[in-house]
Amino acid sequence: MTVAKKELLLDVQDLKVHFQIKKENAWPWTKPANLKAVNGVDLQLYAGETLGVVGESGCGKSTLARAIIGLIKATDGNVLWLGQDLTELDDKALRATRSDIQMIFQDPLASLNPRMTIGDIIAEPLRTLRPDIPKQEVSDRVQAMMMKVGLLPNLVNRYPHEFSGGQCQRIGIARALILEPKLIICDEPVSALDVSIQAQVVNLLKQLQREMNLSLIFIAHDLSVVKHISDRVVVMYLGNAVEVGTADALFADPQHPYTQALMSAVPIPDPNIEKGKDIQLLEGELPSPINPPSGCVFRTRCPHADAGCAEQVPSLSGSADHQSACLRLDALQAG
Amino acid sequence: MLSTTANKEAVENFSEQLEVKGRSLWDDARRRFFNNRAALTSLVILGFITLFVFAGPMLSQFAFDEVDWGAMHAAPSVASGHFFGTDSLGRDLFVRTAMGGRISLMVGVMGALVAVLIGTLYGATAGFVGGRTDRVMMRTLEILYSFPFMFFVILLVTFFGRNILLIFIAIGAVSWLDMARIVRGQTLSIKGKEFVEAATVYGVSKWAMITRHIVPNVLGIVAVYATLLVPQMILFESFLSFLGLGVQEPMTSWGSLLNEGAQTMEIALWQLIVPAVFMVTTLFCFNFIGDGLRDALDPKDR
Numbered sequence: 001m002t003v004a005k006k007e008l009l010l011d012v013q014d015l016k017v018h019f020q021i022k023k024e025n026a027w028p029w030t031k032p033a034n035l036k037a038v039n040g041v042d043l044q045l046y047a048g049e050t051l052g053v054v055g056e057s058g059c060g061k062s063t064l065a066r067a068i069i070g071l072i073k074a075t076d077g078n079v080l081w082l083g084q085d086l087t088e089l090d091d092k093a094l095r096a097t098r099s100d101i102q103m104i105f106q107d108p109l110a111s112l113n114p115r116m117t118i119g120d121i122i123a124e125p126l127r128t129l130r131p132d133i134p135k136q137e138v139s140d141r142v143q144a145m146m147m148k149v150g151l152l153p154n155l156v157n158r159y160p161h162e163f164s165g166g167q168c169q170r171i172g173i174a175r176a177l178i179l180e181p182k183l184i185i186c187d188e189p190v191s192a193l194d195v196s197i198q199a200q201v202v203n204l205l206k207q208l209q210r211e212m213n214l215s216l217i218f219i220a221h222d223l224s225v226v227k228h229i230s231d232r233v234v235v236m237y238l239g240n241a242v243e244v245g246t247a248d249a250l251f252a253d254p255q256h257p258y259t260q261a262l263m264s265a266v267p268i269p270d271p272n273i274e275k276g277k278d279i280q281l282l283e284g285e286l287p288s289p290i291n292p293p294s295g296c297v298f299r300t301r302c303p304h305a306d307a308g309c310a311e312q313v314p315s316l317s318g319s320a321d322h323q324s325a326c327l328r329l330d331a332l333q334a335g
Numbered sequence: 336m337l338s339t340t341a342n343k344e345a346v347e348n349f350s351e352q353l354e355v356k357g358r359s360l361w362d363d364a365r366r367r368f369f370n371n372r373a374a375l376t377s378l379v380i381l382g383f384i385t386l387f388v389f390a391g392p393m394l395s396q397f398a399f400d401e402v403d404w405g406a407m408h409a410a411p412s413v414a415s416g417h418f419f420g421t422d423s424l425g426r427d428l429f430v431r432t433a434m435g436g437r438i439s440l441m442v443g444v445m446g447a448l449v450a451v452l453i454g455t456l457y458g459a460t461a462g463f464v465g466g467r468t469d470r471v472m473m474r475t476l477e478i479l480y481s482f483p484f485m486f487f488v489i490l491l492v493t494f495f496g497r498n499i500l501l502i503f504i505a506i507g508a509v510s511w512l513d514m515a516r517i518v519r520g521q522t523l524s525i526k527g528k529e530f531v532e533a534a535t536v537y538g539v540s541k542w543a544m545i546t547r548h549i550v551p552n553v554l555g556i557v558a559v560y561a562t563l564l565v566p567q568m569i570l571f572e573s574f575l576s577f578l579g580l581g582v583q584e585p586m587t588s589w590g591s592l593l594n595e596g597a598q599t600m601e602i603a604l605w606q607l608i609v610p611a612v613f614m615v616t617t618l619f620c621f622n623f624i625g626d627g628l629r630d631a632l633d634p635k636d637r
Contacts, residue, residue, distance in 0.1 A: 069536055098538040111529035115551040115634060117363075124547075125537035157363075159634040172533075179537065 008045035009183060009215055010068070015077035017060070017067045021290065029241045033290045037063040039239035039297075040077070042316070045183065046078065050216040052230030052247065054262070058286055060239040061219045062106075065185045068217070069103055070094055099129050103178035106188040112160035119156030122146065122174045126196035129179060141178060148211075149174045149204060166197035170204065177208065185217045190225060198222075202229055223266050223316060227251050235259045238297045239289055245322035255324040257302050257332070258282075296327060304328055345546040356423040367631040374627025377620035384617055388440060391433030398584035399434040402426055408603045420605045422595060432586050432609055438499065440617070442506060446568030447561045449507035454514025455557055459549045460517070462522025464541065465598070480512055488580050497583055502575060506568055511559045514560060556628045562625025568617040589614045 015228045017038055020032040038060040045051050053061050066072040068079055070086060079086040081097055091096070091167075105111035112121055122142045126133060143153035149170040162169060169189060176184050186205065190198040202225055203247075209216060220226050226233060226247075233250050235243040235258065243256040254260045264280040282301045287293055299309040309327055316323040326332070369375055392399065396416050403409075409417050415439030420427035461472040488505045495501055497617040525531065526549070534548055573590015575581035582588050589610045 071532055071535060095538040098536065101536075103533065103536045105529045105533060107529055111533050113530045113534075113552070114550055115554075115632075116547075124534070124539070128537055128539050128543070161635050175537075257384070 006048060008044060009082060010040050010043070010045040010070060010217075011078075011080040012041060012043040013078045014252060015043075015064065015067060015079065015081065016075045017063050017072055017074040035290045036239050037289060038067060039289075039292070041234075041236070041239070041241050043234060043241070045215055045217065047182070047215055048209070048213050048228055048230045050218055052226035052233040053217060053219045053236060054221060054233060055236035056225050056262075056286060058289070059236045060289070061221075061236055062187050063239075064236070065103070065187050065217065065219055069101055069185055088170050095129065099125075099179040100181050101183045101185065102179060102181040103173050104169070104176050104186045104189045105183060106287070107192055108165050108172055109160060111172050111198040112168060114160055117159060118146075118151075118163075118171055121171060124179055125175060125179050133273070142174075145174045145178050148208070149177070164197075165193050166200060167198075169193065169201050173201075173204065173208070177212065180212065181214070183215045183217065185219075187219050188221070189218075191220065198225065205229065210270060223251075223262065235262065238286060238292055240297055241316065241325070242298065243322075243324040245318075245324075246317060253322070255318070255322070255329060255333070256298075256326050257304055258298050259324070296325075304332055363506035363634065364628075368627050371627040371630060373623045374631075377623035377627070378426055380616060381620040381624070382499050384436065384613065384620070385440065387397035388433050388436035391436075392430045395427060395430045397427035397430055399430045399587070400426065408599070410603070411491065419609045420603065423599055423603070424608055426585070428592075428606065428609055431592060432589070432613055433589040435589045435592050435610065436613060436617075438582055438586070439572060439590065439614070442502060442564040442572040442588070443569040443617075443621075445503050446510045446571075447564040448507045450510040450514045451557055451561045452511075453507075454511035455553065456545070456548060457511065458518030458520075459522045459545045459553065462519040462550055463526055463545050468525070469519075476512055476515055479508070483576075484509055487613050488575065492580055497580075499582060499586075502572060502581055505575075506571060510564060510568060510590055514557070514564075517556060517560060518553050521556060522549050524562040525552050551632070554632045558632060559625050562621045562628070565621045569618075 016036045018039075019035040019037055021035050022032045023030070026032075040061045041060075041064060043051065053064065063072060067074045068086075071217050074087045078086070081101065084097070086094065105242045112118075116124070119139070119142055122145060123138050126138050126141065140158075142156065146155070151167065151170055151174065155163075160171070163171065172189075176251050184205075188199050190207070193201060205216065205218075206229060208214060216229070218226065218229055230247045233243075233247050235239050235250070235256065237258050237323060243250065243254070243259045250259070251263070254263050256282065261280045261282050264278065270275060280303070287297070287300055291309070295308075295312055296302070296305070296309040296314050299305040302309070305326065312327055313323040314327045316325045317329075318324055352363055388393065395418070397403065403417070403421060403425040405425075406415060406417060406421050408414060409421045409425070411418060411420040411428075417427050417429065419432060421427055422431065457472065457476075461469045484505075487508070488501075491501050491505060515597060527631055531544065531548055534544055539547070569588075569590060572581055572588055576588055576591040582591065592610035593607065596603075596610060600607040
């Protein structure tokens with residue numbers, strides 16, 4: 001399980017994505033508000049590894065993914081892909097790395113063009129980025145890929161609306177894999193699916209990962225899914241990474257108060273245990289990312305916060321396997 | 336384990352026997368269009384009308400501007416050779432309907448074609464690129480909108496003389512404006528969909544994005560609007576002719592034939608009925624074809 005010796009694929013350094021929000025009916029000279037969707041996140045991803053990203057809705061998971069892949073421009077910070085900074089490349093240079101990083105989307109049906117046949121959809125990345133491949137080979141590859149993700153190759157002429165959500169997600173996976181990328185960013189790929197289909201898709205991803213030596217960034221808000229698939233996990237809160245660690249270490253011993261609260265909220269499929277469980281409720285709402293709290297962003301909802309938390313911004317600290325960003329970590333562990 | 340490999344093999348064998356040849360959206364659309372009876376019938380009728388319009392004058396002994404002094408306001412009759420009768424000046428209505436149809440059909444089809452081509456691309460580009468480009472393009476459109484159109488036509492006609500080509504230019508210049516707006520609105524809603532994002536991720540260029548992802552998704556609305564435009568253009572041409580800016584006597588169009596016929600309908604009803612039947616049939620056909628096109632281009636609707 002150790003990841004230390006593997007090749008470093010992706011190194012995200014202090015990534016910030018801020019959006020300028022203009023108020024409605026604002027005067028032209030009023031300053032737009034600054035929404036800090038992602039506010040200084042560091043990530044490392046190694047070859048063949050799965051990195052889970054969890055956090056509640058609106059904490060910046062999807063924005064992080066889109067900034068890594070270049071769909072949203074990063075405000076500040078670097079995204080190093082094999083040592084090359086993606087944020088500084090122009091569109092043309094970026095196309096070269098496109099075939100290495102692909103993405104799977106949350107809404108399986110919306111991510112497929114309703115006017116294209118499945119065959120065309122899966123083939124399009126190949127036709128776009130490798131126009132030199134002959135037609136026959138493209139269609140061979142498409143069919144091989146369809147077999148791989150569990151679709152019958154004779155479905156090539158069907159349209160997306162004729163498929164179920166799970167099948168659509170398989171098509172999305174096939175489209176992402178046809179370029180034989182090294183990294184796939186999965187933006188909540190199973191959130192829109194039934195639980196049984198979720199399992200199929202997650203297991204398919206795991207199996208493909210083994211076969212093709214893929215790395216995955218797996219974004220989800222379902223902790224059990226993340227636990228099942230991830231090697232390492234990042235917990236995000238309000239645009240910040242609050243805890244990073246190997247899945248085993250993090251799930252066995254959540255250190256940050258936010259992670260603890262998240263874990264305690266996971267339902268246990270046994271009513272007897274569930275009844276006796278002590279759920280640690282968080283007070284209040286997620287603060288506005290336009291105006292995040294000073295110091296530790298979690299302090300407004302943290303049951304252990306004290307005056308010091310408002311003044312200092314915590315940074316990730318701990319062993320290589322498990323780090324968390326909490327100023328009162330020592331006190332908590334002692335108490 | 337053995338069974339799964341056996342299963343896989345069976346599936347592979349099975350799938351090899353099935354059709355795996357790719358079909359494009361256009362192949363599918365053609366098949367669906369020809370399965371639509373109303374649309375197909377309309378297409379055939381329209382084909383006959385077109386044939387009549389171009390070959391009709393050859394079947395008659397009269398020329399379109401020839402006055403038959405002995406047969407003014409003559410009723411339709413096979414014996415006299417005036418199959419559809421004559422108008423108030425004794426000109427053969429059969430030939431004139433055919434000649435007028437040429438102008439009307441050309442104006443209608445050209446206007447709609449210009450609208451579809453320019454309007455769709457313009458609107459899709461503005462909507463998809465967005466930002467400053469969008470603002471500049473849409474403001475340009477608004478300037479064109481506010482342009483006094485009649486003034487523009489009169490100007491053209493005074494400078495370049497009366498010419499059927501000028502009518503095409505004038506009609507082409509206005510017909511695409513509405514289309515561009517409609518398409519832009521549609522594009523804005525499609526732009527936010529995830530499949531556009533996905534296409535960005537695998538590096539589809541802006542032009543390919545517009546032609547491959549945006550335009551096919553707005554075609555349904557475009558097809559319907561274009562078929563509504565054809566009659567609008569035909570009527571528009573007759574309006575221009577009425578003002579003396581369109582086709583000039585002795586040349587004619589369905590619009591001006593209708594106009595003449597309406598004035599004499601109490602004494603010679605056929606002068607109104609004949610062009611009206613042709614016009615109405617043509618407009619019906621275009622509407623059915625438009626419906627058929629929309630259904631054919633929408634894979635969800637089969």
